[in-house]
Amino acid sequence: MPAPAQRRIIFQHIDEPGYTNDIGCYVRNGGYEVLKKAVGRKPEELIDEVKKSGLRGRGGAGFPCGVKWGLVDRKSGKPIYLIVNADESEPGTFKDRYIMHQDPHQLIEGTMISCFANNVKQAYIYIRGEMPHGARILEKAIAEARAANFVGPNILGTGYSCEIFVHRGAGAYICGEETGLIESLEGKRANPRIKPPYFPAVLGLYQCPTIVNNVETLCHVKYIAEHGGEAYSKIGTPGNTGTRIFCVSGHVQRPGYYEFPAGTITMGQLLNEVCGGPLPGRTFKAVIPGGSSAKILRFGERFKGKRKVGAEMLDYDWGVEDVPMDFDSLGMIGTMGGSGGVIVMDDTVNMVEALANINAFYSHESCGQCTPCREGSLWMKKISSRMVHGLARPEDAALLKSVADQIPGRTICAFGEACSWPTQSFIAKFGDEFKQYSETKKTAKPEGAHELV
Amino acid sequence: MIAPAKPDLVTVNIDGKEIAVPKGTNVIEAARLVNVDVPHYCYHPKLSIVGNCRMCLIEMGMPAVDPSTKAAIMDPATGKQKINWIPRPQIGCGTNVSPGLHVKTLSPMVKDAREGVMEFLLINHPLDCPICDQAGECKLQEQATGYGRGYSRFIEQKNVKPKRTQLGPRVTLDDERCILCSRCIRFSKEIVKDDVLGFVDRGSYSTLTCYPGKKLENNYSLNTVDICPVGALTSSDFRFKMRVWFLKQTNAIDTESSVGANTVVWSREGVIYRITPRRNDDVNDTWLADSARVLFKAVKASDRLTAIKINGTDGALDVAVNAAAELFKSNSAPGAIAVVGSGRSSVEEQFLTRKLADALKASTQLVSRVGQGDQLLISADRNPNVRGALVTGLITALPFGELTGLGAQIDAGKVKVIVAINEDLAAAGLTSAQLTKVSVVYLGSHFNASSAAAKVVLPTLSPFEKSGTFVNQQFRIQKFFKAVPGPVGATDDLMVLAKLVTAAAGLTLPAEINALWKVIAAEVPALGTMAFANLPETGLLLDATPFAALPFAEGETLHYKPAQPAVAAATA
Numbered sequence A: 001m002p003a004p005a006q007r008r009i010i011f012q013h014i015d016e017p018g019y020t021n022d023i024g025c026y027v028r029n030g031g032y033e034v035l036k037k038a039v040g041r042k043p044e045e046l047i048d049e050v051k052k053s054g055l056r057g058r059g060g061a062g063f064p065c066g067v068k069w070g071l072v073d074r075k076s077g078k079p080i081y082l083i084v085n086a087d088e089s090e091p092g093t094f095k096d097r098y099i100m101h102q103d104p105h106q107l108i109e110g111t112m113i114s115c116f117a118n119n120v121k122q123a124y125i126y127i128r129g130e131m132p133h134g135a136r137i138l139e140k141a142i143a144e145a146r147a148a149n150f151v152g153p154n155i156l157g158t159g160y161s162c163e164i165f166v167h168r169g170a171g172a173y174i175c176g177e178e179t180g181l182i183e184s185l186e187g188k189r190a191n192p193r194i195k196p197p198y199f200p201a202v203l204g205l206y207q208c209p210t211i212v213n214n215v216e217t218l219c220h221v222k223y224i225a226e227h228g229g230e231a232y233s234k235i236g237t238p239g240n241t242g243t244r245i246f247c248v249s250g251h252v253q254r255p256g257y258y259e260f261p262a263g264t265i266t267m268g269q270l271l272n273e274v275c276g277g278p279l280p281g282r283t284f285k286a287v288i289p290g291g292s293s294a295k296i297l298r299f300g301e302r303f304k305g306k307r308k309v310g311a312e313m314l315d316y317d318w319g320v321e322d323v324p325m326d327f328d329s330l331g332m333i334g335t336m337g338g339s340g341g342v343i344v345m346d347d348t349v350n351m352v353e354a355l356a357n358i359n360a361f362y363s364h365e366s367c368g369q370c371t372p373c374r375e376g377s378l379w380m381k382k383i384s385s386r387m388v389h390g391l392a393r394p395e396d397a398a399l400l401k402s403v404a405d406q407i408p409g410r411t412i413c414a415f416g417e418a419c420s421w422p423t424q425s426f427i428a429k430f431g432d433e434f435k436q437y438s439e440t441k442k443t444a445k446p447e448g449a450h451e452l453v
Numbered sequence B: 001m002i003a004p005a006k007p008d009l010v011t012v013n014i015d016g017k018e019i020a021v022p023k024g025t026n027v028i029e030a031a032r033l034v035n036v037d038v039p040h041y042c043y044h045p046k047l048s049i050v051g052n053c054r055m056c057l058i059e060m061g062m063p064a065v066d067p068s069t070k071a072a073i074m075d076p077a078t079g080k081q082k083i084n085w086i087p088r089p090q091i092g093c094g095t096n097v098s099p100g101l102h103v104k105t106l107s108p109m110v111k112d113a114r115e116g117v118m119e120f121l122l123i124n125h126p127l128d129c130p131i132c133d134q135a136g137e138c139k140l141q142e143q144a145t146g147y148g149r150g151y152s153r154f155i156e157q158k159n160v161k162p163k164r165t166q167l168g169p170r171v172t173l174d175d176e177r178c179i180l181c182s183r184c185i186r187f188s189k190e191i192v193k194d195d196v197l198g199f200v201d202r203g204s205y206s207t208l209t210c211y212p213g214k215k216l217e218n219n220y221s222l223n224t225v226d227i228c229p230v231g232a233l234t235s236s237d238f239r240f241k242m243r244v245w246f247l248k249q250t251n252a253i254d255t256e257s258s259v260g261a262n263t264v265v266w267s268r269e270g271v272i273y274r275i276t277p278r279r280n281d282d283v284n285d286t287w288l289a290d291s292a293r294v295l296f297k298a299v300k301a302s303d304r305l306t307a308i309k310i311n312g313t314d315g316a317l318d319v320a321v322n323a324a325a326e327l328f329k330s331n332s333a334p335g336a337i338a339v340v341g342s343g344r345s346s347v348e349e350q351f352l353t354r355k356l357a358d359a360l361k362a363s364t365q366l367v368s369r370v371g372q373g374d375q376l377l378i379s380a381d382r383n384p385n386v387r388g389a390l391v392t393g394l395i396t397a398l399p400f401g402e403l404t405g406l407g408a409q410i411d412a413g414k415v416k417v418i419v420a421i422n423e424d425l426a427a428a429g430l431t432s433a434q435l436t437k438v439s440v441v442y443l444g445s446h447f448n449a450s451s452a453a454a455k456v457v458l459p460t461l462s463p464f465e466k467s468g469t470f471v472n473q474q475f476r477i478q479k480f481f482k483a484v485p486g487p488v489g490a491t492d493d494l495m496v497l498a499k500l501v502t503a504a505a506g507l508t509l510p511a512e513i514n515a516l517w518k519v520i521a522a523e524v525p526a527l528g529t530m531a532f533a534n535l536p537e538t539g540l541l542l543d544a545t546p547f548a549a550l551p552f553a554e555g556e557t558l559h560y561k562p563a564q565p566a567v568a569a570a571t572a
Ligand SMILES: Cc1cc2nc3c(=O)[nH]c(=O)nc-3n(C[C@H](O)[C@H](O)[C@H](O)COP(=O)(O)O)c2cc1C
Pocket: A056, A057, A058, A059, A060, A061, A062, A063, A065, A068, A085, A086, A087, A088, A089, A090, A173, A174, A175, A176, A177, A178, A179, A212, A213, A214, A215, A217, A218, A413, A414, A415, A418
């Protein structure tokens, strides 16, 4: 089956020749018209549209946005805050940055609509510390929007006021975890909070009810406010509505970002047709479908089971290439859609070395609060880097797995899963490579390549 | 089946045992009540909950109900309500009880979680127990034995961190031993409001440190040593002095101020090595000021009085008492003798002091010791037991300022003899000229101007060498016990006072504390129903209303608000 056509609703103007990130260009292209209409509607109506749309969060967990908004404590009498999670740091993910760099007003419009819908008077865009350029663009864009009365006091004469502030992140991956982000925004170390009791919807920023949404999620809200939840829910597949942006990196002919109606494209179509297939003379070996913490898939493995299609339960028998790229299908086969970062590895990749790299990242990024994640992530890193530096033992595979098994489900935040799933899945799918690594000839490094960690 | 609970109580089931506990109790505390130990590191009952160590992971479940009808779903196998067990372990410290909560602390899931956490805590730990001061009271050591696997799978290099950081004048840090529980950080921030500690770096390289340019030097810094579950924070003073299991523990009371913080005195073979706080949720929680921990140094001070003196020459106790009796007899005019009692004396001593003053028809006064309170565990009144003097009737008004009134009476030639008990008259405002005009009978533990000027010197004991009670600012009567024997040459204060009373009035009173309490109970209405042996270790509140009008010096401290006089007594 040929791949469906891209449908760019969020990335509509990304890389469009002549499209600039100033407000003039945005307004010429119909910008802020949705906000103008939205502030004339009842906030509850907008929330209803989002609920109807079935929009799921694009930050990683795929949590339904309408449900999240429904959990906000609106009776506390405290202000409600909205935080735009622009910390995009999951390896393999590069979508939010393009929105902020090339179409910042789309994010600002989506943010303002979401703020209006939730009676938020103050919003923060928490942007990754390593993106100073993006921060400057956003600051300029907010100033422009403020001058045009789309942000700030008495927006468009409605009496509704709301400010947006850009906050530059503290330069750590964990700042993207929503409660770590909140701590960081409060000026502290980004140590994630225990939940319960610190659910952001009740006890978030400054102990006030807080909504944390990903950059892309809020852009979808803008689209929903424009076209209605009903219309949005018809894009994609039931339960996986709207479009998904895939950030494809690694060993394909045409890496890049691609936007498709969710669930309409399979992994095989994405990699072979859209991305041009493997590099000449190579074959696909493995793919991580949703950012580096998602469990890896091995080309050649098969997934069988029953799934719900409409009202029926149907058998499925998929190879990696057959898996539809949506939250539920990827979840069904034991991995996740996550943040949409698709990392492709071909037959030149040694899995022990690839895992050593991932483990180095997670051990470096664990905040260090809770024992299993803090100690487990570094232990796994020490084992895998010892292996690649020549002291591999056959029993290391089992040890790695056992260490990884002691982490998930026992930590404060989902980083525990994020750091252990790679090891668990690499060992489960490429166990032999790990067991035999002591005898394996090491991959010859290309000229000038970086040293392995 | 869970029995219906009282409104403010919640019934939970822990390892099959049901118990009703107050709302808001967390699972660790609830388990404690049924003698189930939930091992933990970061949780501390007096600090905020962060849930970072993950040692307290346990299995939890709730009774199943039908989502639509809310009717209980029964388990046909047991005939009881089915329990929906949460598939992942939950932290006991961060979970408060809810009606019907079921907890398993011994299931395979819990065992596995604990073994995992213990293994993780030990892989980068130096395992240097043989040279670690915490050994014997180390939670890591105890729980590794209790819940660990007992072998190591770690063959990598351990992390290297600073080994000997002086965080402040009294606290030494070994970062390699630190398990990053953050108790010390939370204590400094939440209790002392001196937010100087924190972690730098990330992950397993996280390192405890002091804010650049600052020191952990507040007067509560040693509490971090107490609450550090491992040997990371040690007392620079106690470090390497003694193995804790050799030490004898004696309950005592801090004598620094009228707060009356509860303490434990640790000693061996007559030598005190350290003082630590003893938990009393109504007085000092689990805390103690640093300054309270060095008081024992006075016990072995070089200025201890160890020789009974009569007119400058050594003599026996009875000779000295007779000499005092002679002084009393030759100055029998009313008002010729003044007794300077002490707010640092115990209730029992104050009772005998009053008896002595009555017999001598002497005026009585107390030395005032008012300073600044720290709003935590040091109050403005630096006498531990002014209220004891009120309760025993030694005084009826609060001491104020220096002893100028007494000085004037000396100058007027009225007062000829002063019995000074544990108080230096010079320090209390009498001039050296005034001291030469009177005959002083001095009872005390340390040398000072009064002992130097005294006709009769009767060396007595420091608070660490005797037992008794103090009445703190809340009018809470609290016991303290003898930790070490006094030096040769010093006599128990009660013995000396009893002998003086006998010499002055021919009246025999017991010097043994339990026997003396029978007399006290009979004569002091506020203590009428009590006996020394029966007083609870955490003290008993006395009726403060008779003294409600007095202008006490104390401002607000932990568990004390001056505006509200202490609540009426539970003297029953
Ligand atoms: C370790 C960790 C890192 C995360 N990093 C990001 C991030 O960089 N950007 C993001 O949007 N969400 C990130 N998340 C997810 C957020 O916690 C949160 O779920 C998300 O921002 C919610 O937005 P959404 O509902 O719109 O997806 C991270 C989560 C974890 C556990």
